[in-house]
Amino acid sequence: MSSQITTAFVNQYSSNVQLLSQQMGSLLRATVDSETVNGDKAFFEQVGSASAVEKTTRNSDTPLVETPHSRRMVTLSDYEYADLIDDQDKIRLLIDPTSTYARAAAAAIGRKMDDVVIAAMGGTAKTGATGSTDTALPSAQKIVHGSAGLTIAKLVSAKKILDQGSVDPSIPRYIVVSPEQMEDLLNSTTVTSADFNSVKALVQGDIDTFVGFKFITSNRLTDDGTSRLCYAWAEDGMKLALGKEPTASIDVRPDKSMATQVYYCASFGCTRMEEAKVVEIACNE
Secondary structure, three states, rough: OOOHHHHHHHHOOOOOOOOOOOOOOOOOOOOEEEEEEOEEEEEEEEEEOOOOOOOOOOOOOOOOOOOOOEEEEEOOOEEEEEEEEHHHHHHHHOOOOOOHHHHHHOOOOOOOHHHHHHHHOOOOEEOOOOOEEEOOOOOOHHHHHOOOOOOOOHHHHHHHHHHHOOOOOOOOOOEEEEEEHHHHHHOOOOOOOHHHHHHHHHHHHOOOOOOOEEEEEEOOOOOOEEEEEEEEEEEEEEEEEEEEEEEEEEEEEHHHHHHHEEEEEEEEEEEEHHHEEEEEEEEOO
């Protein structure tokens, strides 16, 4: 047998390019209030509550009620993704992978958007006429882990905190948790409990709402090594400022041996609009 026979071997490549498991796009964009803005900074006005004045005499002077005003500032940041596909890669793969790269790029921008939203939920908001005042999420809006994961008791406490803040119950409410918290919730509920079937259906994906919150499962939440910070919020409690929607550009680069460049970019920022509408839930892991 010829020792040169290996030169005739043909490598077989799949005609499909598989996109590995990953979060495809933003999970949180549709759960917060969003607005298209111009510039590198955006200001959003806030109008507080005022009290009515009792009229005690006829023909009295009209009272002047000072309605409180404030504003929140968002600083927008630019995000981008780019990768090159060599022209020879298309031959070796037996398929043009450009569309798969574009999907991966869009997913990356979407995940970054979720990171920005989550950071704003528990972060420092910029308040005041010029956005020069730092406003932290107060301790009254935080549920400590108490050496426990996510429990029904914590969910009830989160609902109570929102209700005590006079948050309109007609505004959609959401909670973002990790897969670990979903398991905690099921394990903390006994089979004899009236909540067991609802929690089981939630974990299995048969329902997505429990205790008034629509559940979103994400792997983007912060883990400090001992606990994971989950968040419950009313939709208009968070504001996503969009300076530039995610935009794709797929072009041939003559300066890169005619390689195809897949490029995505976006500009956005996020802020907490009202502390009473966001609850931080620490869950032990």
